[in-house]
Amino acid sequence: METLDYKALGFWLQAIQALITGAVFLYVWLTNRQKANTSAIKELREELTRSINDMDDRVIRVEKDIEHLPTHSDMAGLHARVNDANDSIKSMSGELKQMNHTLQLINDHLLNNRGH
Incomplete structure (x- = not known):
């Protein structure tokens, strides 16, 4: 029977452990990067939503102001007077x-x- 080389076996176990640790590190790094991108996209979406809502409010105010402006026929009557x-x-x-x-x-x- 062959004898086991415990030094070689220890080396290969440490190499496998190092590869697994490297894979876990890579997974955590990619996951955190994706979370940061997702968070940035969410913040951007919320900011755009606020901006659009503010713009909608401004457009509504302008439309209400325009409703009270004199029309072309009103201006023609005023010009005649x-x-x-x-x-x-x-x-x-x-x-x-x-x-x-x-x-x-x-x-x-x-x-x-x-x-x-």
Whole structure:
């Protein structure tokens, strides 16, 4: 019968143990890396969800503000009213110029004919 070489057997057991330890180390390293990636993706997803919700709220506020703005027809009506007011002011300006001229004539007549 052959005798067992305990030194060689011990070497091979230590080599197998080292390989198993290395495999466990590699497994733990890959798993932790995957957990870190998963955690980063989850945080990014939550941040994007918050940003989208904030953007939705802002869009809703803008839409509500836009509802209260005057329409094109409202602006056209306002433009027509401003034009009418402008025409009235021009008419009154002309009338005031005529009245001023008449008053100047009356004043000149009174000043020039005072002595007579």
